[in-house]
Amino acid sequence: MHSTPLGGRYKFIRQLGAGGFSRTFLVQDLHLPDHPWCVVKQLMPKTTNAESLEMARRLFDTEARVLYQLGSHSQIPALLAHFEENQEFYLAQELIEGEQLSRQLTAGKSWPEAWVIILLKEILEILSFVHCQQVIHRDIKPSNLIRRRQDGRIVLTCFTAPKSISTQSRS
Numbered sequence: 547m548h549s550t551p552l553g554g555r556y557k558f559i560r561q562l563g564a565g566g567f568s569r570t571f572l573v574q575d576l577h578l579p580d581h582p583w584c585v586v587k588q589l590m591p592k593t594t595n596a597e598s599l600e601m602a603r604r605l606f607d608t609e610a611r612v613l614y615q616l617g618s619h620s621q622i623p624a625l626l627a628h629f630e631e632n633q634e635f636y637l638a639q640e641l642i643e644g645e646q647l648s649r650q651l652t653a654g655k656s657w658p659e660a661w662v663i664i665l666l667k668e669i670l671e672i673l674s675f676v677h678c679q680q681v682i683h684r685d686i687k688p689s690n691l692i693r694r695r696q697d698g699r700i701v702l703t704c705f706t707a708p709k710s711i712s713t714q715s716r717s
Contacts, residue, residue: 551576552636553629556586567592572641575626582641584626589635599633606635612681613637613705621672621701642703644695648688668700676702 551557556573562585563570569588574581591602610628617624617640627638647665657665669691676683683705690704 552586553627553631553638555627556584556638557581559583573638575638584641585623585639587637587639589637591633591635594633602635603630606630609705610637612679613639615679616676616681616705619672619675621668621699622676622705623701623703642692642694642701644692644701646689647691647693647700650693651688665700669702672700672702 552571552573555575555577556571557576559572559574561569562572567590569590571586571588573584573586575584589606591599593599593602606628610625613625613628616622623640623642625637625639627636629636629638669686673683673686683702685704686702690702692701692703693699694701
């Protein structure tokens with residue numbers, strides 16, 4: 547698909563997924579030693595109007611700042627870079643090798659209560675950190691939770707639409 551590296555840096559390997567406003571790719575970072583694999587999410591604005599594109603650019607930059615901040619948590623993928631190319635926006639993130647929680651769930655089969663409690667505690671610890679950073683994830687679902695192969699921990703992914711919590715008090 548991409549013959550030249552995205553952002554002059556990321557060699558396209560294959561597409562991982564697609565949604566309404568984005569596509570996700572497995573890529574190799576050609577600028578780092580050993581060319582590690584990572585994930586690039588392409589956010590595709592549905593406009594070419596200059597004003598709308600500028601608004602999308604501002605929102606994208608704000609989102610990237612939030613993602614850089616959240617990536618300091620060991621159970622949230624680190625944001626490696628963000629860039630614009632051909633009026634499309636890209637986020638490069640750490641690749642989390644593991645299995646989506648959605649693949650571990652089987653319809654009609656329940657988990658032991660102790661497993662559910664452990665899972666919920668782990669997810670809530672991540673969300674506590676996210677909320678302390680004044681951010682709301684807005685898309686928590688089993689396919690956005692990955693059990694990391696390396697250590698078995700849950701990692702919360704897909705922060706492409708985080709919402710900053712207003713710090714203004716309400717009367």
